[in-house]
Amino acid sequence: MPEEKAKVKKPITKRWWFWMFIxxxxIAAISNLGSNDNSTASAPTDNQAKQSDPAPPTTPMVVTVDKLIEDLDNNALNASNTYKDKYVEITGQLSNIDSSGNYFSIGPLDGSFSLFNVMCYITEEQKATVAKFTNKQKVTVIGTITDVGEVIGYSLDVESIK
Structure with missing residues (x-):
């Protein structure tokens, strides 16, 4: 028998299918790097979104303008920490109505002069109610305090007027 030539195997790096595999x-690795999108993992569900944005409390913190002014006069930073972004019911005496109907101001119940007051910003629907007000009448408003400042006092977004 003639001697058979031994078949020499090529190294794996010289085979076409090896390079195709590489x-x-x-390509798969590069495409995964470019689309590192975890939107399904990081997007909050409806339940998570509702839990992170709590609704305003149904019972407002009850306070008078006199108390707000006293707190602001004693320590503006503490007053801001206490009242800013809080849902409140405030009672005071009407001191000014904006002629364009954007806001009205309430001050101390006893009518005494104060550098501070509560600017009550109203909606279009509330303008008719405010148009019937008279100066120095007692007013109670419910809403959220949006700003506290040592110069102007408090700003309130009015939800309802009693």
Missing amino acids: VIIA
Whole structure:
């Protein structure tokens, strides 16, 4: 028998299918790097969104303008920490109505002069109610204090007027 030539095997790096496999792996790796999108994992569900944005409390913190002014006069920073972004019911005496109907101001119940007051910003629907007010009448408003300042006093977004 003639001697058979021993079949010499090529190294794996010289085979076409090896390089095809490397190219496919490289393409897959590069495409995963470019689309590192975890939107399904990080997007909040409806329940998570509702839990992170709590609704305003149904029972407002009850306070008079006199108390707000006293707190602001004693320590503006503490007053801001106490009342800013809080849902409140405030009672005071009407001191000014804006002629364009954007806001009205309430001050101390006893009518005494104060550098501070509560600017009550109203909606279009509330303008008719405010148009019937008279100066120095007692007014109670419910809403959220949006700003506290040592110069102007308090700003309130009015939800309702009693």
